[in-house]
Amino acid sequence: MTTETETTTPSAAQVPRCPMSESAAAEPIRRVATPTGDPAWQVCGYHLVKDLFTDARLGRAHPTPATAPRSSYSVFFGSPLGNFETEPEDNARMRQLLNPFFSPRRMRELRPRVEKFTSRLLDDMAAAGGPADLHAALAVPLPLLVITELIGVPYSDREMVREWTAALFDKYDAAKSAQAGAEWFAYSKSLVEQQRRTPGGTGVLPSLCEVEGLSDDVIATLTLSLLLAGHETSVVEIGLGALALLQNPEQWELLVSRPELVPDTVDELLRLHKSTGFARYARTDFEVEGVPIAKGELLLLDVDSANHDPTVFTDPRSLNITRGEAQHLGFGYGPRYCLGAPLARVELEVVFEQLIARFPNLHLAVDPAELNFRTDVATNGVTELPVAW
Template sequence: MTVQLPFEQEVPLQVPLLQRKLLRTGVIHRVRTMTGDGAWLVTGYDEVRRLLNDDRLGRSHPDPDTAARTNRSALFGGPLGNFDTEQPDHARMRSLLQPHFTPGRMRFFRPRVEALTARLLDDLSLREQPADLNTALALPLPILVICELLGVPYEDRDRFRAWTQAAADIHDRHRSEQGLGALFRYGLELVARKRRAPGDDVISRLCQVDDVGDDEAAMLAMALLFAGHETTVVQLGLGALVLLTEPERRQSLHADPARIPGAVEELLRLPGRASGGIPRYARTGFTLHGATIRTGDLVLLDNGAANHDADAFPAPDRFDPDRRGASHLTFGHGPRYCLGAPLARLELEVAFAQLISRFPDMSPAVPLEELRLRTDVLAGGLVELPVRW
């Protein structure tokens, strides 16, 4: 039987029932994507981790016009890049961006993230209850942080947030293309400004690289703007929800803040996800657990399912801030491991540490079953998170 994606997820945090069933019944499964295209879904932890580091898979396709798609987004719904030059192109991109997101740079930036978080929580404390933690903290903090790092005016946030949301639309291809185009034009505007008056920010430094032209600088800058806040917004909201539903463990973290970095890794792993995983295309044919994968086939590496594989994570549905053993695959693995992982970890550590300390009695203002998940955009996440304290 061919499984239809995306998985139905009725309650936030819980692993979708069908995804859980697939984890029990095998490693690789034939599925149909949102657009009706056939694909392979890989669910086991060991296999997902290995294939994320397998050069037989990539993000490009030898014939992009015929490629299977995961959704209708112009941004990530189908293949990306040039099939013949994908590996050197990707290596160049990482060489240009990685120096700006090293753990050392993030440590230097921590005091600023702490100050921004404190200001947002000051504002939250003055709000009428119940208040939406998404709009008070989860949304503005990543936008503030990425704006400062990149050199993007924060006052433009409503404009570029609208464009990133449009670009990430998984149902409306035309809207997605319009958002992507507007975002790129905005990137060109920023690049022109930075070339005239450079500052101490990532976009200015990209503009100072001799062989980086305006188009490449704009493309890289807007990719960072999108990826640098979109997924962190989701992680902050879902992670906060886990903490709010685990008051005893939250109190234990309040008593011993040194455990928060470990808790953040667990909060990155734990929430159930119905996304269908990380898309790759087969660059050559091969077999996997008896399945014949042909060149050009879409292979979905379900890191959400892998993060709940009981063989890698005993009692996978339990929040264990002190969990040891296998590393989660939320940021991927191998050569495409998320460049922004150090930044995301920094934001989550700071936000959760201050939230636990300043609002020790915070709790959800509605039952978990009443919270809604977004199904219209790539990253998903909570629509809102009403809280009391």
């Protein structure tokens, strides 16, 4: 795993929101500068973004990674990933290895554990009495409990994992992100070495160590990636999802009265929230909507514009848990659809099922204007969520 050591400062503002999110008459592709000052093509609108998710002429790797344009200073999200020459084959093999751990059958088996963890955390919150910080009481610990058990790594190391996560997702401090990446990789490597010395146990890590021909470095990288992506999305979405519902009390009350709407509610919450763009590099020269794209150029697939495209979603910035319109693209689409999406859905469904059953009168304990949000990391999210009941 390679890392960067240069400390840098953002030379450009955040990439502006696609006009498509406000008007159907926007440019579908336009030239922008990323927060690192690098040139990129921003792709807007539901149908074009969805199509490009499945386009084999785009990938995460770059032919010359050291000189590639970056989407941010984050090591994990801001720079190319993988080997350009073998990327398609590597991605296919990785998914073949990991898909069984996120299959519908595996998620059904895991759900009772998620329910038990959630119930225990809510018991503790209720016993302590309100107001409570839902972010600290539930949103942070639950996904970590689940993903560490699924992978087979110590939950006792959760504080380190949270610190590394925040640093790796940092959009502005390249040195901080790189240092966290190096430390986390070394930690993951030590877990693999320990598993080699004392085989046994259950979870993704022990299973990967049994795969013939899979190097320790590859296993460590996969372990790191799963720990990172497997908990951070859920942490953010639990907090933002609860906030959105509590800011729309009529939707909260509807969900309390109709708990069968929980799966639809989860999809609507995932669609509603402002999503980060998906970075892709052109693997060859080609055209998008008549615009020539050169090999190696960076494209930002603007999922926020796709999920709020007014030509696809009615009143797209509003919360409507009975919407029933097109599939959101928050987890991507096609061959690179997020492996952990089934796990995130299970966690979110269980959370809202138990919240509405146990705390039907849940409400914010502060004015929404007083809430603080993370602006230094790619995933955003609340820093705390005071609630009462």
